[in-house]
Amino acid sequence: MTFARRIDLTVNGRPHRLEIAVHHTLLEVLRDDLGLTGTKECCLVGECGACTVLLDGISVDSCLVLAVEADGAEVTTVEGLAVDGRLHPLQEAFLATGAAQCGFCIPGQLVAATALLADDPQPTRAAVEEGIAGNLCRCGGYEQIIEAILGAAAVMAADGPAGGEADSVARGDPGR
Amino acid sequence: MRAFAYERPTDLDEAVALLAEHGPRARVLAGGTDLIIRLRDGSIRAEVVVDLKRIAELDGSIRDDGGRLSIGARTVMTAIGADPRIGRDFQALAEAAAVVGSTQIRNRATLAGNVCNASPAADTVPALLIHGADVVAVGPAGRRRIPSDEFFVRSGVTVLGPDELVCAIELPRPTIREGSVHVRRTRRRGHDLASVTLACVVGADGVTRLAYGSLGPRPLLVTDEDGLLADPAASDAAKMQRLAALFVGASPSARSMRAGPEYRLAMLHVLGLRAVREAIARLALRSGSR
Ligand SMILES: Cc1cc2nc3c(=O)[nH]c(=O)nc-3n(C[C@H](O)[C@H](O)[C@H](O)COP(=O)(O)OP(=O)(O)OC[C@H]3O[C@@H](n4cnc5c(N)ncnc54)[C@H](O)[C@@H]3O)c2cc1C
Ligand code: FES
Ligand code: FES
Numbered sequence: 001m002t003f004a005r006r007i008d009l010t011v012n013g014r015p016h017r018l019e020i021a022v023h024h025t026l027l028e029v030l031r032d033d034l035g036l037t038g039t040k041e042c043c044l045v046g047e048c049g050a051c052t053v054l055l056d057g058i059s060v061d062s063c064l065v066l067a068v069e070a071d072g073a074e075v076t077t078v079e080g081l082a083v084d085g086r087l088h089p090l091q092e093a094f095l096a097t098g099a100a101q102c103g104f105c106i107p108g109q110l111v112a113a114t115a116l117l118a119d120d121p122q123p124t125r126a127a128v129e130e131g132i133a134g135n136l137c138r139c140g141g142y143e144q145i146i147e148a149i150l151g152a153a154a155v156m157a158a159d160g161p162a163g164g165e166a167d168s169v170a171r172g173d174p175g176r
Numbered sequence: 177m178r179a180f181a182y183e184r185p186t187d188l189d190e191a192v193a194l195l196a197e198h199g200p201r202a203r204v205l206a207g208g209t210d211l212i213i214r215l216r217d218g219s220i221r222a223e224v225v226v227d228l229k230r231i232a233e234l235d236g237s238i239r240d241d242g243g244r245l246s247i248g249a250r251t252v253m254t255a256i257g258a259d260p261r262i263g264r265d266f267q268a269l270a271e272a273a274a275v276v277g278s279t280q281i282r283n284r285a286t287l288a289g290n291v292c293n294a295s296p297a298a299d300t301v302p303a304l305l306i307h308g309a310d311v312v313a314v315g316p317a318g319r320r321r322i323p324s325d326e327f328f329v330r331s332g333v334t335v336l337g338p339d340e341l342v343c344a345i346e347l348p349r350p351t352i353r354e355g356s357v358h359v360r361r362t363r364r365r366g367h368d369l370a371s372v373t374l375a376c377v378v379g380a381d382g383v384t385r386l387a388y389g390s391l392g393p394r395p396l397l398v399t400d401e402d403g404l405l406a407d408p409a410a411s412d413a414a415k416m417q418r419l420a421a422l423f424v425g426a427s428p429s430a431r432s433m434r435a436g437p438e439y440r441l442a443m444l445h446v447l448g449l450r451a452v453r454e455a456i457a458r459l460a461l462r463s464g465s466r
Pocket of ligand 1: 045046047203204205206207208209210211212213228249275276277278281284285286287288289290291292293297298299300340341342343367368369370
C-alpha cells in the first residue's frame with residue numbers, strides 16, 4: 001500500500017517530478033510544494049471556485065482533486081495566464097473594468113473565464129453567468145467581472161486566437 | 177485530511193480484487209466531488225481509496241449497445257449534458273446532468289457517482305427512474321444488472337455490496353414517442369442542492385411516469401397508467417387530484433435545513449403539474465415533427 005507517491009506534473013508548461021502524500025489535494029501541492037499561491041484556498045467544499053485550475057485544459061476545483069489523480073497531467077494556474085510578462089486579455093479586461101476589489105476570488109474567476117472562452121469564444125451574457133456560477137465573489141463584483149469577460153471575448157475575437165498558456169494545453173481523456 | 181492508502185488499478189479484475197481484499201475499509205473514488213469532502217470532514221473514513229479513473233474498460237464514453245445506451249462509470253455530467261443521443265431520447269437526464277453543481281463540478285462529477293452516493297436529493301436519479309435505467313455492477317461473482325428502482329435503499333445506502341462497483345448505467349432506447357423533462361426547486365439561483373427534484377415522461381401510449389427526490393429517504397417512482405395525466409384536455413384540478421394520490425409516499429424530513437416539509441410537499445405538486453404540462457408539450461412537438 002502506498003501512502004506517498006512520485007508524480008509527474010506539468011504546471012504552466014514546466015515539468016515537475018514530486019514526491020507527495022497521496023491524501024494531499026492538488027490545491028495543497030500547488031500552494032505548499034510548488035509555492036504557486038495564486039490559486040486560493042477558501043471553502044474546501046467545491047462551492048466557491050477560488051481554487052479553480054485547468055487540468056488538461058478542463059476547469060476543476062483543485063480542492064476536490066487529489067494531487068495523485070493529476071499524475072501525468074498538464075495544469076494551468078493563474079500564474080500561467082500571462083505570457084512573457086504580457087497579461088492575458090482577460091487580465092487586462094479585469095483591470096480595465098475594476099473587477100478586482102479585494103482580489104481574492106480573481107484568480108479563480110480568471111481561470112474559469114479562460115475555460116469558458118476556450119469552449120465558447122463569443123458567449124452571451126447568460127452563458128457567462130452560467131460559466132462563472134461556480135465562482136463566488138465576496139465583494140459582489142459580479143457586474144464588473146461579467147463585463148470584463150464579455151469585453152475580453154470581444155478583444156480576443158478582434159485579435160485572433162490569443163497566445164495564452166491555456167490555449168496550447170491538449171484536451172482529452174487521459175484518465176485523470 | 178486523514179492519511180489513507182491510494183490504489184490505481186488498471187483493469188476491473190484488479191479493482192474488484194482490491195475491494196474484496198479491503199471490504200468496507202476501501203472506498204471507490206470517481207470524480208471525488210462527494211468523496212473528497214466526506215474524507216476531509218471525517219464523515220467517511222477510508223483506509224484505502226481505489227481510484228477508478230485508470231481502468232481501461234471504464235473509459236468516459238457513452239456507447240450504443242443494440243437498443244440500449246451504456247454510460248460508463250467514468251462519464252461526467254458535462255459529457256452527458258452535451259451528448260446528442262441523450263438530448264434526443266432522454267431529455268430529462270440531459271437536463272438533470274446540466275444543473276448539477278457548477279461547470280467545475282460537472283467536469284468531475286460522474287453519473288455513477290451521483291447514483292452510488294445515493295443522496296435523496298441526487299438530481300439525475302429521478303430521470304434515471306423514469307427512463308427505466310439499469311445499474312450494471314461488477315463484483316467477485318461477476319456482473320449483475322439492477323433495475324434503478326431496486327438500487328436505492330435509503331440516504332447513502334444502496335444494494336451494492338462492499339466488494340462491488342458500478343461499471344455502467346444502461347438506458348433502454350424508447351420504443352414509442354415520448355416527451356420528458358427535469359425540473360427542480362432550489363433556494364437560490366446558481367448552484368445549490370434541490371429542495372425538490374423531479375422528472376416526468378409522458379408516452380404516446382398515454383402512460384405518465386414521475387419520479388421525485390428530496391422528499392424522503394430515497395427517490396420514488398410513480399406511474400399513471402390510465403392516461404389522465406397525459407390527456408391534454410383533462411382539467412388541472414383533476415390532474416392535481418391524481419398527483420396528490422400518486423405522491424402519497426412523499427415523506428419530507430422535518431429536520432432538513434434546505435426547506436420545511438410543508439413547503440416541499442406544496443412545491444412537489446406544483447412542479448409535478450408543470451412537468452406534466454411540459455412533457456405533454458414536448459411529446460406533441462415530436463409527434464408533429466415525424
Ligand atoms: C459544490 C457542489 C455542488 C453539487 N451540486 C449537486 C447538484 O446540484 N445535484 C446533485 O445531484 N449533486 C450535486 N453535488 C454532488 C456530487 O457532485 C454528485 O453526487 C456527483 O455526481 C458525485 O459523483 P463523483 O464522481 O464526484 O463521485 P465520488 O465523490 O467519487 O463518489 C461518491 C460516492 O459514490 C461512490 N462511488 C463512486 N463511483 C462509484 C462506482 N462506479 N461504483 C461504486 N461506488 C462508487 C464513492 O465511493 C462515494 O461513496 C454537488 C457537489 C458539490 C461539491
Ligand atoms: S476552495 Fe475549492 S471551491 Fe472553494
Ligand atoms: S474581489 Fe473580493 S472576493 Fe471577489
